[in-house]
Amino acid sequence: MRIVMLGPPGAGKGTQAKKIAEEFKIPHISTGEILRKAVQDNTPLGKKASEYLDKGLLVPDEIVEGIVRSRLKMHDCAAGFLLDGFPRTVRQAENLDEFLKEENVNLDIVINIQVEQRLLIERFTGRRTCQKCGATFHIKFSPPKTPGICDKCGEKLIVRRDDDIETVKKRLEVYETTTAPLVDYYDRRKLLVNVDGSKPIDDVFEDIKKVLEGVKS
Numbered sequence: 001m002r003i004v005m006l007g008p009p010g011a012g013k014g015t016q017a018k019k020i021a022e023e024f025k026i027p028h029i030s031t032g033e034i035l036r037k038a039v040q041d042n043t044p045l046g047k048k049a050s051e052y053l054d055k056g057l058l059v060p061d062e063i064v065e066g067i068v069r070s071r072l073k074m075h076d077c078a079a080g081f082l083l084d085g086f087p088r089t090v091r092q093a094e095n096l097d098e099f100l101k102e103e104n105v106n107l108d109i110v111i112n113i114q115v116e117q118r119l120l121i122e123r124f125t126g127r128r129t130c131q132k133c134g135a136t137f138h139i140k141f142s143p144p145k146t147p148g149i150c151d152k153c154g155e156k157l158i159v160r161r162d163d164d165i166e167t168v169k170k171r172l173e174v175y176e177t178t179t180a181p182l183v184d185y186y187d188r189r190k191l192l193v194n195v196d197g198s199k200p201i202d203d204v205f206e207d208i209k210k211v212l213e214g215v216k217s
Contacts, residue, residue, distance in 0.1 A: 001026060001216060002105060003082040004096075006182055007113030008175045009168070010120040011197045012204065016113065017084040019205045024212065027076050031085035034067055035059060054161055056170035058088055058178060065095050072099065088179045093186070109215050110186040111208055113197035117172060124168040128157035 001024055005013045014030060021028035038046035039053065045067075049059045068086050071077070087093040100106060126139045130150035137144045137157060144151050161167065186192040193211050197204055 001080045001212065002100075002108050003080075003212070004087070004107060004110045004186070005082065005084045005113070006110060006179075006186070006192075007197060008115065008117075008120055008179075009171045010123045011113040011115045012201065013084050013113055015201060016111075016197075016205055016208060017082050020208060020212065021082050023209065024080075024216075026080040026082055028082050028084060029068070029071050029077075029086070031064055031068060031083075034071070035064075056162060056167040056174065058174055061089060061091055061095070064088070065092060068096070069099055072103075087182060090181055090185050093182055107191055109193060109212065110191045111211070112183055112186075112192055112194045113204070114194055115197040119198055120172060121165065121168055124163050125159075125165050127160070127163050129160050129163075130155050131158050 003020065003026075005017050007013050014032070017028045017030065020026075035046070035049045035053065039050045040046070045063060048063060052059045064086060068083070072081060083096075087096050096107075122140070123138070126141070128137045128139060128144070128148070129135070130153060132155035133150065133153045135150055135152045137151075139147075144157060148157050149155070150157055162171070183192060195204060195207050195211070199207070
C-alpha cells in the first residue's frame with residue numbers, strides 16, 4: 001500500500017503514521033525527522049534547512065524532493081510506503097507523480113487529518129521536549145511525572161523554537177497558503193479521504209484503519 005498523509009502542523013500525522021506503518025508493515029517515511037536529524041548533525045543540508053525551519057518556513061522543494069526520491073528507491077519501499085510530511089506543495093505532488101510513474105506504481109490513498117486551528121495551537125504551545133533524548137510531553141494531554149523534567153532520562157524539558165506561539169501561527173499560515181491546495185489536488189484525483197483528527201488518538205487510528213482495510217481489500 002502506498003499512502004500520503006496530509007493535515008496541518010499538530011494534526012497528529014506523525015503519531016498516526018507510526019501506528020499505520022506498524023499495523024500494515026510498511027516503512028514510515030517522515031521528511032520532518034530526516035530534516036531534523038540533518039540539522040542536529042549540522043550537515044550541509046541541515047545548515048540550509050535550519051535557516052527555514054527556525055523561521056517556521058517550508059524547506060525549499062529541491063532539497064526535500066532529493067531526499068524523498070533517494071529514500072523511496074530503497075528496497076524496503078518496494079511493497080509500499082507511507083509518506084509523512086511530503087508532498088507539502090502542489091509542485092512536490094507533481095514531482096512525486098513523475099517519480100511514481102517512472103517506477104510504474106501509483107498512490108493508493110491520501111489521508112487528510114482535519115483539526116481546527118484553536119486546538120492545533122493548544123497542542124503545540126503545551127508541548128515540551130527533552131533536550132537530551134528527544135522525548136516529548138504535553139503539559140495538558142501527557143504531562144511528565146515531574147513538571148519540567150523528562151521521565152525517561154531526567155533531563156530538563158524545553159519549548160522548542162518551532163513550538164512558541166508566534167512560530168506556530170506562522171507555520172499554520174504557511175500551511176494554509178502553500179500546503180492546503182494539496183487537498184484539492186488529491187480530491188480531484190479521487191484519492192482523498194478526510195479524517196476527524198480532534199478525536200482521541202486511538203479513535204482516529206480506528207477510523208483510518210477502517211479506511212485502509214477497505215482500500216487493501
